[in-house]
Amino acid sequence: MLLEQMNQIKMISQMVKLENGYTSCYCCAALFLLLLLLSWHWSRNKKTGDGGAGIPPGNGGLPFVGETLQFMAAINSTKGVYEFVRLRHLWHGSCFKTNLFGETHVFVSSTDSAKAILNNEGGRFSKRYIKSISELLGHHSLLCADHHHHKLIRGRLLTLFSTDALSSFVQMFDVLVLEAMSTWPCGPVLLIQHEAFKLACKAMCKMLISMENGYELVIMQKGIAHLCEAMLALPLRLPWTRFSNGLQVNMYYFLSFFPDESPLNEMELQARKTIMEILEKEISERRSGIRRTNDKVDFLQQLIEEDDDNKLKDEEIKDNILTMMIAGQDTIANAMTWMVKFVDENQEALNTLKKEQLQIEKNGRTRRDNLTLEDLNEMQYASKVVTEALRMASVVQWLPRVALQDCEIQGFKIKKGWNVDIDAKFIHFDPTIYNDPHVFNPSRFAGEFKPYSFLAFGMGGRTCLGKNMARAMMLVFLHRLITTYKWKVIDSDSSIQKWALFSKLKSGCPVRLTSLKQHSN
Numbered sequence: 001m002l003l004e005q006m007n008q009i010k011m012i013s014q015m016v017k018l019e020n021g022y023t024s025c026y027c028c029a030a031l032f033l034l035l036l037l038l039s040w041h042w043s044r045n046k047k048t049g050d051g052g053a054g055i056p057p058g059n060g061g062l063p064f065v066g067e068t069l070q071f072m073a074a075i076n077s078t079k080g081v082y083e084f085v086r087l088r089h090l091w092h093g094s095c096f097k098t099n100l101f102g103e104t105h106v107f108v109s110s111t112d113s114a115k116a117i118l119n120n121e122g123g124r125f126s127k128r129y130i131k132s133i134s135e136l137l138g139h140h141s142l143l144c145a146d147h148h149h150h151k152l153i154r155g156r157l158l159t160l161f162s163t164d165a166l167s168s169f170v171q172m173f174d175v176l177v178l179e180a181m182s183t184w185p186c187g188p189v190l191l192i193q194h195e196a197f198k199l200a201c202k203a204m205c206k207m208l209i210s211m212e213n214g215y216e217l218v219i220m221q222k223g224i225a226h227l228c229e230a231m232l233a234l235p236l237r238l239p240w241t242r243f244s245n246g247l248q249v250n251m252y253y254f255l256s257f258f259p260d261e262s263p264l265n266e267m268e269l270q271a272r273k274t275i276m277e278i279l280e281k282e283i284s285e286r287r288s289g290i291r292r293t294n295d296k297v298d299f300l301q302q303l304i305e306e307d308d309d310n311k312l313k314d315e316e317i318k319d320n321i322l323t324m325m326i327a328g329q330d331t332i333a334n335a336m337t338w339m340v341k342f343v344d345e346n347q348e349a350l351n352t353l354k355k356e357q358l359q360i361e362k363n364g365r366t367r368r369d370n371l372t373l374e375d376l377n378e379m380q381y382a383s384k385v386v387t388e389a390l391r392m393a394s395v396v397q398w399l400p401r402v403a404l405q406d407c408e409i410q411g412f413k414i415k416k417g418w419n420v421d422i423d424a425k426f427i428h429f430d431p432t433i434y435n436d437p438h439v440f441n442p443s444r445f446a447g448e449f450k451p452y453s454f455l456a457f458g459m460g461g462r463t464c465l466g467k468n469m470a471r472a473m474m475l476v477f478l479h480r481l482i483t484t485y486k487w488k489v490i491d492s493d494s495s496i497q498k499w500a501l502f503s504k505l506k507s508g509c510p511v512r513l514t515s516l517k518q519h520s521n
């Protein structure tokens with residue numbers, strides 16, 4: 001374990017750009033000191049254990065810093081942040097305790113504990129997001145609201161995700177996919193990640209605020225891309241992050257210990273402000289009748305038109321439109337990208353999928369008309385492909401909660417205030433739940449599966465609001481890709497993008513396409 005810590009310190013030292021000789025001397029001295037402290041702490045832990053019976057096992061790391069350095073090193077490696085978690089499962093078992101950014105985190109990984117926590121049995125757990133995320137999304141965001149406020153807002157937003165809404169969304173998304181694919185070149189390299197992100201962004205802007213083109217859409221998309229990046233990077237703002245320059249001490253380091261200060265930088269504050277201004281203008285023009293939505297019932301219009309006592313206030317509407325825009329982009333783009341890679345690598349799955357999708361196309365409808373929800377319901381094998389891709393990609397790797405009282409999970413004591421992270425990825429790769437978990441095998445989802453063993457969208461009162469929409473987007477994308485092109489992924493590297501908290505392919509999944517239509521003509 002000490003060796004691992006030394007290796008990680010080496011990695012951290014590579015992360016830091018040494019700009020001059022002085023800095024490099026200070027850096028070496030600091031690292032040496034750190035190494036001494038680590039070995040002292042490690043040997044102390046070895047002698048005394050980690051704090052008494054019943055507490056989950058784990059090396060708390062250095063006083064105050066905990067294992068933050070190792071966590072950061074994992075984020076800065078192409079194995080991805082989950083490598084930090086994976087190694088600790090190997091060392092300590094399925095439940096372990098660590099200390100990150102000055103807080104205790106316990107990773108739990110059984111379906112029983114997932115059930116207890118996600119159902120919030122006995123009101124013992126709540127969702128925790130760091131304050132900086134609520135600065136970014138807004139205090140009324142569904143992702144940051146307290147229990148009572150969350151229930152109220154979720155109730156209002158849920159009505160937007162009806163079957164009828166999904167039905168029209170499917171047709172709209174199909175149009176966008178066809179439009180996008182008509183511009184894809186055959187021959188040159190195309191990055192699936194990039195294309196999927198653009199598509200998701202367009203779809204969200206259209207569904208939420210009917211924004212389809214023009215200057216404001218460009219501004220909006222840029223702002224959102226910026227906030228998406230910031231959202232992933234916010235918890236990592238320490239002096240050695242990519243935000244800091246060389247060894248210069250970064251103000252975010254200090255701010256992270258003073259949670260009342262905003263850790264957002266000027267550009268992020270500006271991006272949020274600009275998006276809020278666009279939404280404000282949109283709301284007031286719609287209210288005054290200046291802007292007509294041509295009877296398009298987008299999400300914004302539905303929220304404005306609500307007339308019962310519990311309707312959302314403008315501030316709540318704006319924060320949650322922004323939340324949905326952000327929640328529905330990087331996630332779906334990553335899921336689609338992994339899906340293309342997995343299918344490409346599994347000839348048997350690809351052949352079965354092709355057979356099914358070409359048959360659906362042959363049946364006639366999808367050549368002439370846009371795909372419908374009914375068409376998607378016929379895609380039985382593709383639906384399993386989507387589930388299997390979501391399992392293996394585990395885009396959201398763990399679900400963060402906080403214990404509201406002392407309790408027991410997986411036979412260990414959990415103290416009030418500790419972060420409890422439900423390790424979805426561990427469960428997705430648990431060989432006692434999924435046979436040969438590293439093999440892409442869509443057919444494994446043919447029958448019922450164990451409750452709480454599939455957590456790609458979470459479960460319980462905080463389940464992803466857009467999960468049916470996300471599955472539909474993946475099916476539409478898959479259908480059009482399979483029936484329009486033959487493709488080959490030209491870089492099989494599975495490395496993970498550095499600094500990404502969601503599981504993101506570093507290569508972006510470059511493909512070369514051949515048009516099937518030209519072939520058949």
Ligand code: HEM
Nearest residue numbers: 324327328331332335396399456457458462464465466470
């Ligand atoms: C493949 C794509 C997606 C994945 C993997 C995904 C995954 C998740 C996960 C894991 C959660 C948190 C659950 C928890 O903590 O228990 C979540 C929450 C959420 N997602 Fe998604 N999501 C996806 C797409 C979308 C889309 C398209 C939207 C819609 C517009 C959306 C909107 C939301 C919202 C609003 C929440 C917060 C729910 C709440 O706290 O009540 N997501 N998602």
